[in-house]
Amino acid sequence: MPQSNETAPGIPSLEAVDLVRAFGRRRAVNGVSISLQPGDCLALFGPNGAGKTTLLRMLGGLLRPTAGNAAIDGLPLPGDESVRARVGLVSHQTMLYDALTARENVEFSARMYGVRGVREAAAMVLDQLGATPFADLRVQSLSRGMQQRVSVARAIVHQPTVLLADEPFTGLDASGAGALTGILRKLRDSGATIVIVTHNLDEALALCTSAAIMRDGRFVRLDHAPIPAREEYTALYRELSVDAA
Amino acid sequence: MKFSKLGAVAILAVVGAYIRAIFFTPFDALQGPVQKIFYVHVASGFVGLYLGFGLVFVASVLYLWLRDPKLDRVAASSAEVGFVFTSVVLITGPLWGRPVWGTYWAWDAKLTLTLFLWFIFAGYIILRGAIDDFEMRARFSAVLGILGALLVPFIHLSVYFFRTLHPMPVLLKPSAPSISREMLITISAWLCAFILLYAWLLRERYLLAVDRDAAMEGSA
Amino acid sequence: MPHSVARTSADWRAPGFVSSTLTIARKDLLIELRSRSVILAALAFAVLAITIFFFAWDPTAVASIDLAPGVLWVIFTFSGLLGLHRSFGVEQPTRAMDALLAAPVGREAIYLGKLLANLSFVIVVQAVSLPTVALLYNVPVRGYVWPLIGVVLLAAVGLVAVGTLFSSMAVSTRLAELLLPLLALPFFVPVILPAAQATARLMSGRPVSEVSGYISILGSFDVVFLVVCTLLYPYTLEQ
Numbered sequence: 001m002p003q004s005n006e007t008a009p010g011i012p013s014l015e016a017v018d019l020v021r022a023f024g025r026r027r028a029v030n031g032v033s034i035s036l037q038p039g040d041c042l043a044l045f046g047p048n049g050a051g052k053t054t055l056l057r058m059l060g061g062l063l064r065p066t067a068g069n070a071a072i073d074g075l076p077l078p079g080d081e082s083v084r085a086r087v088g089l090v091s092h093q094t095m096l097y098d099a100l101t102a103r104e105n106v107e108f109s110a111r112m113y114g115v116r117g118v119r120e121a122a123a124m125v126l127d128q129l130g131a132t133p134f135a136d137l138r139v140q141s142l143s144r145g146m147q148q149r150v151s152v153a154r155a156i157v158h159q160p161t162v163l164l165a166d167e168p169f170t171g172l173d174a175s176g177a178g179a180l181t182g183i184l185r186k187l188r189d190s191g192a193t194i195v196i197v198t199h200n201l202d203e204a205l206a207l208c209t210s211a212a213i214m215r216d217g218r219f220v221r222l223d224h225a226p227i228p229a230r231e232e233y234t235a236l237y238r239e240l241s242v243d244a245a
Numbered sequence: 246m247k248f249s250k251l252g253a254v255a256i257l258a259v260v261g262a263y264i265r266a267i268f269f270t271p272f273d274a275l276q277g278p279v280q281k282i283f284y285v286h287v288a289s290g291f292v293g294l295y296l297g298f299g300l301v302f303v304a305s306v307l308y309l310w311l312r313d314p315k316l317d318r319v320a321a322s323s324a325e326v327g328f329v330f331t332s333v334v335l336i337t338g339p340l341w342g343r344p345v346w347g348t349y350w351a352w353d354a355k356l357t358l359t360l361f362l363w364f365i366f367a368g369y370i371i372l373r374g375a376i377d378d379f380e381m382r383a384r385f386s387a388v389l390g391i392l393g394a395l396l397v398p399f400i401h402l403s404v405y406f407f408r409t410l411h412p413m414p415v416l417l418k419p420s421a422p423s424i425s426r427e428m429l430i431t432i433s434a435w436l437c438a439f440i441l442l443y444a445w446l447l448r449e450r451y452l453l454a455v456d457r458d459a460a461m462e463g464s465a
Numbered sequence: 466m467p468h469s470v471a472r473t474s475a476d477w478r479a480p481g482f483v484s485s486t487l488t489i490a491r492k493d494l495l496i497e498l499r500s501r502s503v504i505l506a507a508l509a510f511a512v513l514a515i516t517i518f519f520f521a522w523d524p525t526a527v528a529s530i531d532l533a534p535g536v537l538w539v540i541f542t543f544s545g546l547l548g549l550h551r552s553f554g555v556e557q558p559t560r561a562m563d564a565l566l567a568a569p570v571g572r573e574a575i576y577l578g579k580l581l582a583n584l585s586f587v588i589v590v591q592a593v594s595l596p597t598v599a600l601l602y603n604v605p606v607r608g609y610v611w612p613l614i615g616v617v618l619l620a621a622v623g624l625v626a627v628g629t630l631f632s633s634m635a636v637s638t639r640l641a642e643l644l645l646p647l648l649a650l651p652f653f654v655p656v657i658l659p660a661a662q663a664t665a666r667l668m669s670g671r672p673v674s675e676v677s678g679y680i681s682i683l684g685s686f687d688v689v690f691l692v693v694c695t696l697l698y699p700y701t702l703e704q
Contacts (some may be wrong), residue, residue, distance in 0.1 A: 024379055060567050064704045081479035081569030095564040097492070097555065099499040111488045112568035114480040138499070154564065309700055361651040368648045375638040381703070385634050388697050389648065392627070395693060399655040399686055 011074040013038045013193040014059065014162050019068035021054050028054040030217030031068070036210070038161065041184070041194040043204035045237055046214035052197045055214070056164045059195065060089045072162055085113055088160035092170035094151040098140035102131055102150040105139060106157050113158035125153045129183060145176030152183060163187060165196045169203060181207055201237065205230055213240050255445040258438035265434050282341040288435035289333040292443045294362065297327020298394055300447075301369070305390030308383060317383035318458065320390055321373060322450035326443055328366040334359055362400065365393040379458070485570040489578025494585060496555055503551045504586060507544040511594045514540050519601055529602040534664040537598050538657050541591060541620070545653075546646050548586035549628040552579050553636040566702065576629060576698040583625045583632075591617050609667040612676065616667075619683040620660040623690060627652045630694040633701045652690075659683050 014036040021029040029051045036042060044052050057063040059070060061077055061084050070077040072086050089095070096105045106122040115121045126135045129149045134142055139150060148168065155163065165184070169177050181203050188194055188207070198204045205211065205227060213221040213236070220240050227233065266284050304320035307313075338356055339349040350356070369389050376382040480488070497504055518536045519529075556562040565575055595617070599606045606613070628649050635645040659679035666676050 060563075062563060062566055062703075082477075084567060084569040085477070085479065087567065089564065089567045091560070091563070093560040093563075095561045096559050097496055097561055098558065099496045099555075100492075104495070108488065108492050109564065109568070111480065112485065112565070112570055114478060114569065361654050364647075364651045368644075368651065371640075371647060372634075372638070372644065375640050375644055381637065384700055385638075388630075388634065388700055391697065392630075392652065392690075392693065395689060396652055396655065399682070399689075402655075402682060402685075 012036055012071075013040070013073055014071075014195070015074075016059070016070040017068055019055070019058060019070055020066045021051075021058055021063060022066040027066075027217050029058065029065075032214075032218060034212075034222075036193045036195075038191045038193055039188060040210060041188045041196070041208040043208040043211045044195060044197045044214060045199070045201070045204070045211065050214040051217040052214050053166055056089075056166050056195065056197060059162075060087055060164050062089075085158060086161045088155035088158070088163045089166075090152055090155045090163065090168045091166040092168065094139070094147045096139045096147065096151055096154065099138060101136050101138055102126065102142070102146075102153070103135040105150060106153050109154040110157045115158050121157050122153075125157045126150075128186075129153045130179065144171045145173060145179075148172055148176060148180065149183075152180065156187065160192065162193045162195070165194065165198075167197055167199070169198055169200045177203060201230070201234055205233060213237060215240060249445070249448070251441070251445045251448060255438070255441035258434075258441045262431070262434040262438040266431050282337050284432055284435040286334055286337040286341055287432060288439040289330045289337065290359070291436060292439045293327050293330030293334060294359075294397070296440065296443050297323055297330055298362070298366075298397065301327065301390045302394035305387035305394075308387045309391075314379070314383065314458070317386065318451055318454040319447075320386060322447050322454055324366055324369045324386075324390070325450055326446045328363070328370065329446070330439070330443065331359065331363045331366055335363055362393075362397070365389075365396065369393065379461075479569045482571060482574055485574040486578045486581065489565075489570075489575060490581035490585075493552070493555065493579060493582035497551070497582070497586065503547060504589065507547045507586070507590050508593055510547065511540045511544050511590055512597060514543075515594065515597050515601060530604055530668055531665070533598050533602045533604045533668060534661045536602070537594060537664060538620075538661045540594050541587070541617075541660075542624070542650070542653055542657060544590045544594075545583075545587050545621075545624050545628060546649065548583055548590070549625070549632045549649070550635075550642060550645055552583050552629060552632045554632075554641075557636060572699040572702060573695050576633070576695055579632075580625055580629045583629050584621055587621045587625055588618070591621065604668055608670075609673070612673045613664065613667055616660050616663045616676070616680065616683065619680065619687055620656050622687045623656040623683060624653055626687065626690045626694050630698060630701065633698065655686055656683065 012035045014034065016032055016034045019029055019032045020027060032051075032055055034042065044055075046052050054063065058065050059072075059077065061079070064078055072079070072083050075083045075086075077083060096102075097108075100108070103122060103126065106126060107118050110118040110121050123132075123135075126132050129152055131146065131149045131153055134146055139147055142150065148171070152168070163184075168180060172180060177200070184194060184196070184207055194208075196204055196208065208227070209225040211221075211223050211227050211233065212219045221236065223233075228236070262284070266281050300323040301320050304316045304323065308316040308320065335356075338359075343349050369386060372389055373382055373386055376385060515536060518532065518539075522532055553562075556565065566572075595606075595613070598604065628645075631645055631649045631652075635641045635648065638644055659682045663676040663679035663683075666679075667673070
């Protein structure tokens with residue numbers, strides 16, 4: 001069925017209205033609303049168990065919301081293939097196959113997303129992430145930092161409009177974190193929408209146009225650009241994150 | 246365990262059927278008194294397979310469609326009660342078989358495949374024990390319940406391809422059952438008694454599941 | 466970086482069902498080929514078991530031709546289980562399954578792709594077991610090779626259809642290695658029984674027409690369980 005793949009201007013690239021996800025009686029996400037435009041970057045902070053990962057899994061199409069609505073480029077989630085194709089997922093788990101090479105992993109992802117010119121797209125994106133030197137080594141022989149770069153390459157090879165990153169800085173040293181921030185900035189500048197869950201205030205605040213603190217399934221604070229100064233935000237974060245029992 | 250009316254009726258029915266079988270039914274010409282185990286064996290088989298597993302199947306399908314936790318509890322309860330009845334079949338089989346066939350166990354089709362059905366029930370129960378998450382447990386059990394039920398026709402199908410020691414179906418043959426009228430009444434009595442017993446045990450087990458689930462939710 | 470492939474490319478289409486299935490199958494086989502650990506273990510087990518059965522049996526009591534079908538199908542079952550366990554196990558360590566589920570690919574394609582990979586695995590083991598048994602047990606194979614291959618293929622499809630589904634479930638539970646055989650073995654029986662009977666008849670020179678009944682049981686099992694398992698697979702995934 002022919003379907004327009006264009007998105008009319010003005011439609012938010014990522015939108016959620018009163019999103020709820022319950023597991024039995026427990027509400028992991030309890031009424032979250034966001035609206036993001038292309039080029040926006042949302043940093044999502046909060047104590048463990050606040051529901052951040054669950055929220056991202058819903059936005060990534062891995063979990064069905066119990067209540068509420070979400071949409072990517074105006075198309076409802078959970079949706080069909082054309083919606084899933086617009087999202088890229090990164091987490092502290094690499095989602096790579098250790099026995100395959102970096103290149104094979106990225107090419108596999110490209111094929112799964114229906115990318116034309118799989119080889120070229122994979123080569124290009126590996127290059128952008130500085131992974132070409134080790135592209136033909138098996139993932140299991142790469143360092144954590146290199147693996148994370150390959151994982152990001154896997155996630156963006158299909159040029160998603162929305163990138164969801166769940167604690168991507170975990171296990172990265174300073175140079176790895178710096179490289180990742182550079183990549184995310186480039187993505188943001190080229191019009192992608194990014195949501196990052198992180199405990200890393202510095203990197204995130206430097207990168208992002210909006211910041212939210214999540215606790216017990218909802219946003220207790222949401223700031224759009226300009227975000228308050230770092231010291232103020234850090235204090236706020238401590239105050240709101242402490243005692244999350 | 247408070248004694249419900251259903252329980253009382255069920256137990257009375259079983260006692261009644263037992264008395265009927267022992268005292269009021271004639272011996273089988275060929276097999277003698279041992280043949281009376283037939284009543285328990287067949288009635289258990291009927292209840293365990295058709296009622297027990299049948300309900301597991303229906304509840305499983307409905308659960309996947311409606312996602313109501315009550316349906317999951319019904320399926321689980323029916324599986325456990327069905328497991329008990331199937332165990333009775335497997336115990337009474339050899340007890341009957343030894344005097345009549347000369348061997349406790351025969352690897353003929355029907356007995357063997359009843360044994361495997363027992364394994365499916367056991368697998369179902371063990372599967373549930375290996376999953377803590379409510380939703381996943383219910384979902385996986387339902388899948389197994391449906392697959393297990395689909396296996397049953399293949400079990401029946403296999404019976405007709407093997408020469409077997411097992412007596413050919415005597416009651417569910419298209420023509421009239423080839424046993425005496427007296428025996429027919431007794432087997433029907435046992436069947437009714439076991440159906441009542443099944444219903445009672447199912448209900449008790451279901452109520453236990455409700456309590457258990459409520460306790461787990463409360464402590465979660 | 467240019468805009469999204471999905472957003473601006475008017476001719477983007479999701480990868481086709483067959484194409485995704487084959488990509489996933491190919492990926493699984495490539496992984497297995499790289500490490501080779503499971504296939505080698507399965508082949509070693511097969512050859513060892515064939516040899517051990519040979520030494521463990523009394524040739525005056527049972528003719529080797531009577532023993533052969535049983536040995537063949539026992540090995541088939543247990544090496545099949547070895548292969549099945551790794552099927553979804555490979556997606557666990559780095560949560561690669563999430564990436565598969567997030568991709569614009571139908572869930573059925575994931576199931577069928579892995580089924581194809583498992584089928585290849587089982588066929589490779591059988592391709593080694595059959596000649597080994599024929600050789601060591603002195604079983605004549607001329608005259609019924611093709612019907613025998615047919616039986617093996619049909620049995621393999623049935624085994625793998627059910628096994629792949631259970632593998633998907635077992636991998637998320639405690640006691641995963643124990644649970645897979647426990648759940649799957651009762652379902653293998655309507656496959657193994659007709660297959661072993663058919664093999665025995667073929668090996669003793671009976672005509673193919675005599676085994677047509679067994680072949681139709683195998684065939685109908687395959688059809689029913691392929692369809693049902695494909696339909697049920699999405700329910701083994703969290704929604």
